[in-house]
Amino acid sequence: MRTCRDIATQLLAPGKGILAADESIGTMSARLVKAGVEGTAENRRAYRELLATTPDLADGVSGIILCDETLNQRCGDSIPFAEALRAVGILPGIKVDTGAKACPGLPGETVTEGLDGLPARLAHYVELGARFAKWRAVYTITDSTPTPGAIAVNASALARYAAACQEAGLVPIVEPEVVMNGNHSQLRCAEITAAVHAEVRAALALLDVDPAGMVLKPNMIVEGADHPTRAVPADVAAVTGKVLQAWPDDLAGVAFLSGGQEPERATANLAALQHLRTPWPLTFSFGRALVTPALLAWRGHADRYADGQAALAERVRANAAAVRSRTELQRT
Numbered sequence: 001m002r003t004c005r006d007i008a009t010q011l012l013a014p015g016k017g018i019l020a021a022d023e024s025i026g027t028m029s030a031r032l033v034k035a036g037v038e039g040t041a042e043n044r045r046a047y048r049e050l051l052a053t054t055p056d057l058a059d060g061v062s063g064i065i066l067c068d069e070t071l072n073q074r075c076g077d078s079i080p081f082a083e084a085l086r087a088v089g090i091l092p093g094i095k096v097d098t099g100a101k102a103c104p105g106l107p108g109e110t111v112t113e114g115l116d117g118l119p120a121r122l123a124h125y126v127e128l129g130a131r132f133a134k135w136r137a138v139y140t141i142t143d144s145t146p147t148p149g150a151i152a153v154n155a156s157a158l159a160r161y162a163a164a165c166q167e168a169g170l171v172p173i174v175e176p177e178v179v180m181n182g183n184h185s186q187l188r189c190a191e192i193t194a195a196v197h198a199e200v201r202a203a204l205a206l207l208d209v210d211p212a213g214m215v216l217k218p219n220m221i222v223e224g225a226d227h228p229t230r231a232v233p234a235d236v237a238a239v240t241g242k243v244l245q246a247w248p249d250d251l252a253g254v255a256f257l258s259g260g261q262e263p264e265r266a267t268a269n270l271a272a273l274q275h276l277r278t279p280w281p282l283t284f285s286f287g288r289a290l291v292t293p294a295l296l297a298w299r300g301h302a303d304r305y306a307d308g309q310a311a312l313a314e315r316v317r318a319n320a321a322a323v324r325s326r327t328e329l330q331r332t
Contacts, residue, residue: 004213007131007171008252010091011215012281015324016062018173018215018255019316020287021051022095022134025069031292037300045073050298051291052085054309060320063091065134065173065285071125082129093132093173094125096161100138109150112137112157115164122168132171134217135161139177141184141192141224151199159203166213173255173285175217176200180260182224186231186239190221194243201247211251217285218244219259220269233272241276249279256282258289263315271322283323290315 011018023031028047029039037043048070051057064085071094075084082092096118100110112135122133137154139146158174165172178193197218204211221240222231231239244254256273258266266289273282293315298308 003169004166004171004210005252007091008213008215011062011132011171012253012255012283013062014281015320016060017284017286017316017319017323018093019051019057019061019064019290020134020257020285021048021070021291022065022067022093023287024067024099028067031295032300035295035299037295041069043300044069046076046300047295047298048073048081049075050305050308051294051312052081052090054312054316056313057316058089060316061090063093063132065093065095065132066130067095071128071130080129086129091131092129093134094128094130095136096121096125096133096165097135100136103150103153106147106149106153109140109145109147110138111150111153115157115160118161118164119168122164122170126168126170130170132173132215133161133165134173134175136175136177136217138179139192139196140179141182141188146178146192146196151196155196155199155203158200159207159209162204162209162214163207166210171213171215171252172209173215173217174200174204175257177217177257177259178219180219180222180225183226183228184224185227186221186223186235189219189223190239190243193219193221194246197243197246211248213252215252215285216247216254217257218254220256220261220266220273222259222261222269225260233268236269237272237276240273241278244278247280251280253281253283254278255285258284258286261289263289263293267315267318267322270319271325274322274326281323282326284319286315286319290319
């Protein structure tokens, strides 16, 4: 367990966050096509290499979450991705779930799959150089969902995954995401997220998952994407802090997901969250809010490679600066 605690400490290094570049083959291909790039394996590899080799990325990123395809690929110079990341001081991570699928008995709701054969896959990923993993559970708010059943089965899967990771020597990133889809209020999001977290904490405790060797990756408490009004950063921080306060003091830390927020809004909310006094660090594990600007700047053109990396670097600097502000804020 000491290994997991040490790795978690590295992941949550002051002033750094985690880059989520772990989209599935289908999702990544669709995003490439939307940006005018053919959705091939080579283009997916090239795009992930653009992200991973951005100059000075390690100044603001402690780890990068990859998908299975990328972890098994090599950069253009034939160096495996995991090795290339370690060489610049970035920890390689791996998404190990196989996606949210329709849950039997719960019409319209999902359960994240991927537990079958997980211990063997984790051992393989360790051999490839992974040092942490991620599993995402998805909860959608409607008038009748998520149901207690959906909350329970996803919490159980998250806990089984986390326990398997720690046994394999990998730090689990536990991601219970209440998505922004819908027109629900911020209060409704808070109520559902609190219920989800309570179930996840109970499931983790039943399997003796060490909080000091895991990272929580929650959604910020915001309104639904179709809600007529938006919560300001100070309110997002205050409400999110109330939901998180039930987590134990020995939790390694919290790395927020961006959850479809515009890049600038995600950064502003992250900055506001740094004003909270918590026993654990609050950082970021953003995907779309970091990588979308890079993709749109690159669009598969060799002569715009540096533009793509500059766009990523700009967003990383902004979020790292927000996280670094915490040290000064806690002194006042």
